[in-house]
Amino acid sequence: MSITKLGEARYDSPVSFSGSDEVFMPAEIQWHGGKVPEELILFEKAGPRKKVFFDPKNTRAAIVTCGGLCPGLNNVIRSVTRELIRGYAIKSVIGIRGGYRGLDPKRGKRPIELTDDLVEDIHKEGGTMLGTSRGPVDTGIAVDFLINNEVNILFTVGGDGTQRGGNDLFEEAHKRGHELAVVGIPKTIDNDVHFVTRTFGFDTAVDEAVRVINSAHTEARSVDNGVSIVKLMGRHAGFIAAAATVASQDVNFCLVPEVPFVLEGPRGLLAAMERRLGKKSHAVLVVAEGAGQELLESSEERDESGNLRLKDIGHFLKDQFQVHFKKRGIEMTLRYFDPSYQIRGCPANTQDALICDFMGRHAVHAAMSGKTGLVISYLHSHFVHVPISVIARGSKRLELNGELWNAVLSSTRQRARFE
Amino acid sequence: MSITKLGEARYDSPVSFSGSDEVFMPAEIQWHGGKVPEELILFEKAGPRKKVFFDPKNTRAAIVTCGGLCPGLNNVIRSVTRELIRGYAIKSVIGIRGGYRGLDPKRGKRPIELTDDLVEDIHKEGGTMLGTSRGPVDTGIAVDFLINNEVNILFTVGGDGTQRGGNDLFEEAHKRGHELAVVGIPKTIDNDVHFVTRTFGFDTAVDEAVRVINSAHTEARSVDNGVSIVKLMGRHAGFIAAAATVASQDVNFCLVPEVPFVLEGPRGLLAAMERRLGKKSHAVLVVAEGAGQELLESSEERDESGNLRLKDIGHFLKDQFQVHFKKRGIEMTLRYFDPSYQIRGCPANTQDALICDFMGRHAVHAAMSGKTGLVISYLHSHFVHVPISVIARGSKRLELNGELWNAVLSSTRQRARFE
């Protein structure tokens, strides 16, 4: 897929190693019959280019982090800053504070100058040193701000709303004749973005989820008919729940948004839990926050990012189990675990530290070469440029015939319909 | 304080190193004017004795774990078992399953034989391999069970209810002419037992609480006016909350049962929080579950261990802050953390592993020498025998002039009354 360019890259790059616009990677690499698919989507490989569009000594860049926390935000900020300063020696780098709000002088705090020293140790802490917030910014006001601050490049770290907002900024700036490159780093701890194999923060989230599942398993096993419910992130897709289930191997039920289930009847969750307790006297259930929404009353409420507010499936299940087992006269001890905020606030583990470093540097290379309207994606173990237009959070789902879900079924021994 | 003995210890101990009944430790070691207090309470030092009361080759011991989980239970089970088998070579060791319920053949599962091999790796997992439950057992039924199973020694790992129950068993057995030694290992993650400096599991609990506080701090700092509330264990005493606050150094408000507080007015918590946000834009509040109960409506509900059910101070504060700041027109983002079950289910850290090993072995030495009606206590860095009669959970409180609470005040900069 072709990437928008601001214009011809004329300046020699100060970064000695160099990639090429001529290398592409196919989006789909599983081929039936070993035949190259007829309609191949190709993505440009990320990396430094021989020529850059922006003259480093006159270039100013800004970084903004938006939406909920995710392990690795500080690593991205640091690597973007370091590559701009150490690699390209640009004029200055500023950090927009408090998310998009920081692009509106009336609503946000003033930006801060990011230096090599200032970012030295920030990757050792979770969260974002720039702060964050939810919700959009007025495009006109933000472009005024960027022009007034002579910003040529904006790095947007956030979800699909953030990325679409970034694209609007590019278009508005373009209209006004201000050359602004906007390059996104997709952020979703849920790992549910199409054309992205793994988003940063996901691995750390699984690590921490497994730690909590360990305690949940211990609690359940230590009493007669102990049941532990662990609610994990996953609005539209159950990747965290599934990966934590497989990594832990101590989970007996894994509920995800992709697999509807019923409570009642012989193929329902309640009967399945009863059978499990009958056999093993304890159970660990992991539920993604977006699972079983069809069982709850509908809501139209939305949060500030415009996401539909989910009904709380965790507490719903807790109540259902308690009512059911009381009715059935079966003693049961239920423990509820809700570690989402604890997970989000962790520092990146080493795998996420690596991916964040690569993403940050690749975003810089893309922007310096004058590319815009793209995000950096880690796809099939490589980094590519993906147009913002094709990115949408929630668009990737667990494949129910794929190895991750199969591994869940094998380790939990659960059946699709709790038969 | 003198310890009850079943009779004269006549057998040579197979354990070569040996202590003496003649060494005592003062309960109070802070002396005004350097003068020995007039009424000194003295505790007998724990340790192996030269002679034992029970003939090892005819002795059978049982272990039971009761009440809520606490890191280190498996370590205690393991060290008791190993010392009985390796040190004294007794006839057999059985594990009572599911708490006191396991002493009632109608209510519990059959006990299991504990061997050197079976316990080899159990200390690497949290929880209790024997299972646990809350609530008492009928004394008559339990003594029948112990007599029928030819149990001479019972080790009771649990809170003060468990220990008092254990004493009843000794007395009933005594009445019936069955020589039964009952030795307790006091268990309370809250560390609130008088004449005990540190209970096992407490250090691990503080470790894990600090991990959660780190995430809470990260969440709070990453948004404007971010407030994180972390609810921790502590029914009657705030030791976990206070120690985690000092170890973390990132907490701004620490609420404990020992220090009443008000919400409203210039010296109230709400105003103090508002001042904090005005200055620093974020705050971390740690609250022990038993804090601020006077602010909540009273309840007479009790759990199965007979503990008064606490009202939920954490959610109460969360609601109060949300109402207050909405009324005051101040935007605020509140995150709530409730990691108690997660903390309880962890394996013991190395410090707790050490203390559990010592406690388990000392309990064996005491029982083999024919002592009964006591618990093993870690006091002033030594292990002593404390009569069950003086042990009561909740009886130790934070000293408001002591160094722990002073360190809390120094690191949080909070005032006693939030002035």
Next chain:
Amino acid sequence: MSITKLGEARYDSPVSFSGSDEVFMPAEIQWHGGKVPEELILFEKAGPRKKVFFDPKNTRAAIVTCGGLCPGLNNVIRSVTRELIRGYAIKSVIGIRGGYRGLDPKRGKRPIELTDDLVEDIHKEGGTMLGTSRGPVDTGIAVDFLINNEVNILFTVGGDGTQRGGNDLFEEAHKRGHELAVVGIPKTIDNDVHFVTRTFGFDTAVDEAVRVINSAHTEARSVDNGVSIVKLMGRHAGFIAAAATVASQDVNFCLVPEVPFVLEGPRGLLAAMERRLGKKSHAVLVVAEGAGQELLESSEERDESGNLRLKDIGHFLKDQFQVHFKKRGIEMTLRYFDPSYQIRGCPANTQDALICDFMGRHAVHAAMSGKTGLVISYLHSHFVHVPISVIARGSKRLELNGELWNAVLSSTRQRARFE
């Protein structure tokens, strides 16, 4: 690349989800000019097939682990066992003890029966429950053993020597008319196998290496002219050293086998270290064990696996620095860290736990469908079948124009030749 089959798969698979022999993945997915390369290497996708070759109820499988330790060995053993038992319900699974030696009744211990229960918790420990050893086994003796024990499937977890040895067993068994499927799971903590993106254990090794680098950095910074040398694994390729350097961001020199260097002269390491100390007063140097071998005297010694014994570059550098700085009259405090055995013995982290589970299950699917002479490879985030004949440890090297090495150069600021 086509995979050898023992014959037609005629039995219906008891595993309900199913893949197909008709899906392939290209080995090379970075295409110049976006054009499909003319000579494409294609690998068959791993996964369960609709039909199996072996009749489960008459099938016996064996697993063997060979060579040095690597995090995740127990996870592989567990998932292979569970998939065979839970997924395919085969007759029995045996574990060969002590590596290939266990296939020779005169040299090794008797195998053990692997059951669902026996493997329940083994993944929580590092190492291999089966034991391991280096070196080959006599092919004739081993095939006798396999025939006598009615083994139809052998899973070989080890390096390229192990895999080639496995292939010999298949060929010898075939000659004798015994249908034996041999499926390998490639094991090298160094991650240096061509056609494999990531081998299991690598991620955990990087995690642990980063922990040690943290201490090394602390030591170096705490004294004037503190120098810490950390020797890491990497005989032929510097992947662990490079990844740990990038994940840590605290390393100043990263030496790998792929990049020769000189000690003396203005472009030599000694002068570069002197410049670094002059500027920053401390330095952290990470060196892969196979780096700088050209600087050491040659040796022809080999270990039992037939690997050339490496000269010790770590101690060599330590000595060189000490001599150099003494000669130059510069005080320096040098600390040496050699954590390789410590790293190898760790349990798998969650990422390695996932990859091991997938690999183990895929190996089972491949073998049950009658395929042989292959290894399971994790390539471009997918799992494929790769013929043993193309696998060779040490064949993959760091690309000096690739993003990992570029990230090393950016974070260390070292130049290729220490200019």
Next chain:
Amino acid sequence: MSITKLGEARYDSPVSFSGSDEVFMPAEIQWHGGKVPEELILFEKAGPRKKVFFDPKNTRAAIVTCGGLCPGLNNVIRSVTRELIRGYAIKSVIGIRGGYRGLDPKRGKRPIELTDDLVEDIHKEGGTMLGTSRGPVDTGIAVDFLINNEVNILFTVGGDGTQRGGNDLFEEAHKRGHELAVVGIPKTIDNDVHFVTRTFGFDTAVDEAVRVINSAHTEARSVDNGVSIVKLMGRHAGFIAAAATVASQDVNFCLVPEVPFVLEGPRGLLAAMERRLGKKSHAVLVVAEGAGQELLESSEERDESGNLRLKDIGHFLKDQFQVHFKKRGIEMTLRYFDPSYQIRGCPANTQDALICDFMGRHAVHAAMSGKTGLVISYLHSHFVHVPISVIARGSKRLELNGELWNAVLSSTRQRARFE
């Protein structure tokens, strides 16, 4: 024991909570026959006093860290600084850089001003932000420096050499009429100081040692006749080795300086190891660096702190085992672990974080009240003032009849003489 005072404390303390000079603690609390010992050593309780000697607004304090690294140094620096600034609001706090060398303008770097903000996050890192070095400073030069910099209080964090050096500084300053309080915080990771129950950093060291022992155990168990040797800190006393052995429960031989042993003969280590391998096919041996020195040739070499250089018992044992088993024709695989620097460089765990915070604050209280020539000691779970004159590293040894060593014997099943 009485503590030297600079003079009468006349100023009201700004620290509201207050202790008293009139509370004392006995050094010995294990009393034979329950009788108060005739010659009781009493230590003054640490804590804030009602009156202070130094007028805060005119007081300047300095901190110096000396000798090898130990987890918790930054925590101590931070709590001293914070208590001086937040508690007493003194004029200024300076950090002496690079150990005692920093008191000599010709040899060291200039000191830095320590502020509340500067120390905010330092406790999250290991090492010392001030730097350290070994060896003394010329007393005259150092006192000149302290007088010229108007330093009234010096906090010395270091071993007994450091503390005696600090006392010399006090005496020299006193001679010259400069009122200087010198208060020490005893630092020895080995925990071998008399009248100190636990020194800071010790708990963290045990934590990390146990991690390494886990890997050592895994290595040993994974091969036939695998032997792992783990060398740990402990020049004169085996507390780390013993505590790590008991916490781990996976160690088979624990060698400490307090227990001499022989290699040869039926009661020698070599025969004991052979018996162990015969029975269990693997072994883990932990050796404190000061153990078995009598087996090595003597040396008179000393390091810069004046400590006798120890011969390397770890490598000596490694060689002895290899020679012995070769001679006996027994195949054995030996792995050697030497994690000392890795352990020293870790950040403090939560238990050490607590003890460091208390120690730092108590040192401040003591100094402000005009006391000098003392160190803060954690004794029997309380903090007391101990005169420098009675402190000497290496003076506390493992009690061979005490519970720690008994727990070592129980868990390793080793006999004193390997019978």
